[in-house]
Amino acid sequence: MASMDETFRTAVAPGGLLDLLVVGGGVNGTGIARDAAGRGASVLLVEQDDLASHTSSASTKLIHGGLRYLEYYEFRLVREALIEREKLLRIAPHIIWPMRFVLPYTPQARPAWMLRLGLFLYDHLAPNMTLPKCKSLDFRTSSAGQPLNGKLARGFAYSDGWVQDSRLVVLNAMDAKARGADIRTRTRMVQARRVNGVWEADIENMLDGTTTTVRARVLVNAGGPWVSEVLRERAQVASTKNVRLVKGSHIVVPRLFDGPQAYILQNPDKRIVFAIPYEQKFTLIGTTDVPWTQAPGQVEISPEEISYLCESVSRYFTKPVTPADVVWSYAGVRPLYDDAAKNASAVTRDYVLDVDTQGNQAPMLSIFGGKITTYRRLAEHAIEKLQPFLPVLAAPGWTADKVLPGGDLGEGGFEGALARLRAQAPFLGPELSWRLVRNYGSRATEIVGDAHGMEDMGELFGAGLSVREVEYLIANEWAQTTQDILWRRSRLGLHVTDEDTARLDAYLKARKPGTAPTSA
Structure with missing residues (x-):
């Protein structure tokens, strides 16, 4: 498998035309990328920071209908969220319970x-x-x-x-990539313009400053708090919709x-x-x-x-x-x-999808609002809005029934998967084996691999975090920094010491891309 570094350096072929360029690597952007790629569309997603590095990792981490929204008569939103709660419990049983x-x-x-x-x-x-x-x-x-x-x-x-919110985002990105999408973190869309019926967008690698121009039939603005900036400043599109x-x-x-x-x-x-x-x-x-x-x-x-x-x-x-x-x-x-509500607590948590074509030009879909529980249905609605412009998206919806990476826990569900990992690798101990299955589901066995003892897992960085897990996160989950690994992937930020963090940081700085994990 190619490393994330190699994937990052792979550029869109000159003159190639994408179906979708998605701006924003939060839960809505990755959810749309996953759905579209699964229907056969060519997708590039760009995120200026790490996946889920802003709103999508700062939630209360609930998959819920929103009991208090009933007080504001948001019956449709609550009903949709309750339906989605059931579906998400099925497709991601390792990170949602x-x-x-x-x-x-x-x-x-x-x-x-x-x-x-x-x-x-x-x-x-x-x-x-x-x-x-x-x-x-x-x-x-x-x-x-x-x-x-x-x-x-x-x-x-x-x-x-x-829900482990940031992991939900990463798993959607992983599944989108497995279905053909190109996911680029630390990559910013600088400007976009309509040229000859398509979008031309300049995207910048935030690590080295290089800029590439890509072409796409549709631009999806999933910028979250930056949705208005992407819309009005980077794409120069006027809109009556506003974000609060x-x-x-x-x-x-x-x-x-x-x-x-x-x-x-x-x-x-x-x-x-x-x-x-x-x-x-x-x-x-x-x-x-x-x-x-x-x-x-x-x-x-x-x-x-x-x-x-x-x-x-x-x-x-x-x-x-x-x-x-x-x-x-x-x-x-x-x-x-x-929605012009005076009280911030009363502002609707529902979402609005706005498609701009400025007459009959290349479409741009912008997402206003939403909540993490309804991200999958929001993505389906977005695809429905774009079907008239992209016939490839007319394929049936599929995301409600396909588990996210690691969600195929097998017989006995979570407890069954945990028992099998403990039998395979008893040296992990109860706490570490539980955490690995809770974070990675069936893919925990990929991290352990052929290890027969903790010495085979490589250097330890505190709380059971090993070189093997770090290398897995780099190779498969776009992790690059200690923040990515400790707070948005492994969830160990509260369990490690400052000395542990410093050793992990030193390992990442000394590591050469593509190197294999080593034993301690």
Whole structure:
């Protein structure tokens, strides 16, 4: 298999004409690239940073219908999301799994009848839902009430799903590549123009500054927070549609409670905050909704947001949370469709797909809004919009039934795949074997290969991260930096030390492209 470096250097043939040029390597861009490539279209996707390096890795990491959206009468969106939740649980069972959510009842926030009605609708809006239904809880007898402060007597439990968000993006890119798409990270579309019925676009390699001109029948603008910039500045296309940027921030603290359940907490301002088990040893708390008017690149949580999130959970749990407890935080900018709502929390999470042809010229499809749960259906809708311009896309939809890379877990599902890996490589130990299957599914065996002991896995960089895993990520998942590997691929950023990170960084800098992993 060619390395990512070799793939990166492969240029589009001079004069060649692509079907689709996709700008943006988040969940929507990679989802569209996967769907289109699977229907036989020639696809080039360019991402100016790493895959999922912005909005798509800064989510609350939920595959959910969006219970609170019912309050804004977003019934179509919630129904579509609930249907998609079921499909995603099937096609990516290694990185997406069910989670039970506990909703404490506080009469000051919303009346009990409203919660019961909302939860009933949530359980019945979509057909053939397989997750356990809502039920009432008595916190005096339920284990779910143990972490709470005793002021709350009852609540509800319902089901949704959890996702390793950045891995979802990478797996879509991997499948798109396997079906013929060209995926280029650290590559920016500088300018695009319509010439003789097609798009001509200048793309720049951000690592060496070289520029290549490519031609495509259709331009897909999946720029996320940069969608308006790509549309109006880089492609010089006028549009009446606008994106509204909203910053969402999260904090991570040492684990607040035992058990696999998460909590959804109502605040006096009517917003909700989640407290979710995270990476075995931690609790993830979020999110905020703050209007954002600055550049969308580097965003950070503010002290006010940290205080807000700490106060939100301290209102409910026996153990208070203070800013000093925060071990990590992250923030991202959501590119929501501007529906003129006054409150950032009320802005629709639905998506709008806008096709511009400026008369009868080469089409450009721009994506406004959306949420990670509905990315696959959004991609299908995008393909439907483009079918009149690209007959190759008329092939039937297929992504609802085809598992993502590693999702073919085999007999016994996740537990069966885990048992087989442990039998193949008992030297990994229970924690490492679990993490490998949870991240890579059936492809965990590719990482282990013919190793018979940890010494065969090569140098270790902390928390079980080995040279073999690093080389797998470089060769198959476009990983290039410590940030790529620790925070968006292996999910080990919270588990390694500064010394571990420095050794990994030194390995990557000393590594020659294409070199094979070595034993320690």
